[in-house]
Amino acid sequence: MSVRIAVSGAAAEAVERLVPQLINDLVASRLTGGDASLWGADAEDESSKRLGWVQAVSVSRPLIAEIYELRDTLRAAGVDHIVLGGMGGSSLAPEVITRTYGVELTVLDSTDPGQVMAALADRLATTAVVISSKSGSTLETDSQKRIYEQFFTDAGIDPLQRIVIVTDPGSPLDIGAREAGYRVFNADPTVGGRYSALTAFGLVPSGLAGVDLNELLDESEAVMLELSIDHPDNPGLVLGAAIAGTVPLKDKLGIVIDGTHIRGFGDWAEQLIAESTGKLGKGILPVVLEVDSPELSENLADLQVVRLVGDWDDTKDVADGEIEIAGSLGAQILVWEYATAIAGRLLGINPFDQPDVESAKIATRALIDNPSIPATPAFVVGDIEVRGTAAVVDGVSDLAGAIDKLVASLPADGYVAIQAYVDRVAHPELLTLRDALARRSGRPVTFGWGPRFLHSTGQFHKGGPAVGVFLQITSAEQPDLQIPDRPFTFGQLIRAQADGDASVLADHGRPVLSLTLANPAESLPIIISALS
Structure with missing residues (x-):
C-alpha cells in the first residue's frame, strides 16, 4: 500500500463500527464517481459543482508540460526566484509541496507591510510572481499584484514578463489579466480552493519553483485505486471514520509531524479540515502540534491525536488511542481530501461550502x-x-x-x-x-x-x-x-x-x-x- 494507517482506542472502535456501513453505502466508489448526493439534499447543489478534485491527477497531467516550458523560459531570462501571492488553499498547498521537495518558494500570504516590503526587496531583478486566486477577486492578492506591477515597472521590468496568473476561467482576474496580456493558467472550476492542491493552484507555483510535478502526481496516482474501492483497507474510509466517528466525538484533532519527510503538512490539513467541517455549530478543529507540545501530556478526552510517521514499523504498536499514518506527500494529500469529504458525511454537514x-x-x-x-x-x-x-x-x-x-x-x-x-x-x-x-x-x-x-x-x-x-x-x-x-x-x-x-x-x-x-x-x- 502507498499509505498505511494504524488506529487504536476510540479511533479503532469508530473504524470497526463505521467502515462496514460506509462500504455498504458504496461511499468510496460513489465519491470517486462524483455522486453529489452523498451529503444530503441540502448540500447536493453545491457538491455537484465541487467534486472535480477526485479526478485532479488526470486533469492536471497536461499542465505539466506548459508549466515546465514557462519555467525554462524564465530561467533562460535569468529568473530564478519565484514568489507566490495567494491566500488559503492557493498558498498552503504550494508551501507544503515546495518545503517537502526542498525547493525555494517565497510565499507572500500576508498584507503586513513589513512582510510585503521584505518580499519586494528580495532579488526583484530575478523574480517572477505567481498571483493565485480562485475567485479572482481576493482583496489580498489583488493588492499584491498591484504592488508588484508598480515595483517591476519602476525597475524597468515589464510586468507582463514577470507576473503569472492562476485563477478560475471567467473570473474577474482571468478576464482582466488576459486583456492586459498576462500569462494565465486556468484551474478546474469544479474544485474548491481547499481541495485544489493537485490542480493548477498547487502545481503552477511549485513547478515554476523547481518541484518534480510528475513525481508528485505519480504519488497521488498510486493511491487512487485504493481510495476508489469499497474495501475495509481503503485509507480514506479508515481515516474519515477515525477522525469523525468517535463516540463521544473527539472534535479536536492534534496533527503531529513525527518522523515523516513531509514538511508543513499540518498547516495545509488544518485549512482543509477546519473550513470543510466547521459549520452549523459542528466541526473538527485541527491543532498543529510538535512531538513535545503540552496538549500531548494532558490526556484530553476530546483530543484525537494523529501522527504522520516515516518508515513503517510493523513490530511497533500504535500509541494507545492514537492514529498513525505513513505515506508520500502526493498520496497523503489525496487520502486526507477523501477522509475530509467522508468526515462531512458522518458529521451531517456539507464539506464544500464556507458560509461564515x-x-x-x-x-x-x-x-x-x-x-x-x-x-x-x-x-x-x-x-x-x-x-x-x-x-x-x-x-x-x-x-x-x-x-x-x-x-x-x-x-x-x-x-x-x-x-x-x-x-x-x-x-x-x-x-x-x-x-x-x-x-x-x-x-x-x-x-x-x-x-x-x-x-x-x-x-x-x-x-x-x-x-x-x-x-x-x-x-x-x-x-x-x-x-x-x-x-x-x-x-x-x-x-x-x-x-x-x-x-x-x-x-x-x-x-x-x-x-x-x-x-x-x-x-x-x-x-x-x-x-x-
Whole structure:
C-alpha cells in the first residue's frame, strides 16, 4: 500500500463500527464517481459543482508540460526566484509541496507591510510572481499584484514578463489579466480552493519553483485505486471514520509531524479540515502540534491525536488511542481530501461550502470604506495596547488579569485560538506563545497568522462549536506601504482585517483579547511573563 494507517482506542472502535456501513453505502466508489448526493439534499447543489478534485491527477497531467516550458523560459531570462501571492488553499498547498521537495518558494500570504516590503526587496531583478486566486477577486492578492506591477515597472521590468496568473476561467482576474496580456493558467472550476492542491493552484507555483510535478502526481496516482474501492483497507474510509466517528466525538484533532519527510503538512490539513467541517455549530478543529507540545501530556478526552510517521514499523504498536499514518506527500494529500469529504458525511454537514467566511470580508470592507479611529485601549502595558470584549477587559488593569479572564471563559470542551496579524517572516518567535498558552490553559491552542487564517480556520471560528476564545495580536510597526490605485495602505488593510474579524467574533459572542504591539520582539517576554 502507498499509505498505511494504524488506529487504536476510540479511533479503532469508530473504524470497526463505521467502515462496514460506509462500504455498504458504496461511499468510496460513489465519491470517486462524483455522486453529489452523498451529503444530503441540502448540500447536493453545491457538491455537484465541487467534486472535480477526485479526478485532479488526470486533469492536471497536461499542465505539466506548459508549466515546465514557462519555467525554462524564465530561467533562460535569468529568473530564478519565484514568489507566490495567494491566500488559503492557493498558498498552503504550494508551501507544503515546495518545503517537502526542498525547493525555494517565497510565499507572500500576508498584507503586513513589513512582510510585503521584505518580499519586494528580495532579488526583484530575478523574480517572477505567481498571483493565485480562485475567485479572482481576493482583496489580498489583488493588492499584491498591484504592488508588484508598480515595483517591476519602476525597475524597468515589464510586468507582463514577470507576473503569472492562476485563477478560475471567467473570473474577474482571468478576464482582466488576459486583456492586459498576462500569462494565465486556468484551474478546474469544479474544485474548491481547499481541495485544489493537485490542480493548477498547487502545481503552477511549485513547478515554476523547481518541484518534480510528475513525481508528485505519480504519488497521488498510486493511491487512487485504493481510495476508489469499497474495501475495509481503503485509507480514506479508515481515516474519515477515525477522525469523525468517535463516540463521544473527539472534535479536536492534534496533527503531529513525527518522523515523516513531509514538511508543513499540518498547516495545509488544518485549512482543509477546519473550513470543510466547521459549520452549523459542528466541526473538527485541527491543532498543529510538535512531538513535545503540552496538549500531548494532558490526556484530553476530546483530543484525537494523529501522527504522520516515516518508515513503517510493523513490530511497533500504535500509541494507545492514537492514529498513525505513513505515506508520500502526493498520496497523503489525496487520502486526507477523501477522509475530509467522508468526515462531512458522518458529521451531517456539507464539506464544500464556507458560509461564515464572507462575514469577516464584509466587516473588513466596511472598515476600509468608512475608516474609524481605533477604540481607546482598555489599558496599556509598556508598549502594548490592550483591548477586548467586555467580559475579558472590564475591571482589569493588567495583562495577567486579562489573560486570566480569557482563560477563565474557556468551556470544559473549549479551545484557544491565537491570531497573529504580524509579519510571520520577521517574527517567528511569536509561535512560542502557543505552547505557553497551552500550558497555562490546559486546553488545545491553535496558532494562525493573519490574515491568512481567515481563509482557513476563520470558518471554524464562527461556524463551528461556540467554545473558542481568542487572543488577537496586531502590530503597530512602521513604515507603511501604499497600495497602488487604492485609497488605503497595506497597514490600513491588515488593521481593518483584524478589527473586522474581532468585531464578527464579538458579534458571535466569542471572548476576544486584542493586543497591539509597537515592537513584537520586545513585547513577547512581557506576554510570556503574564501567561505564567
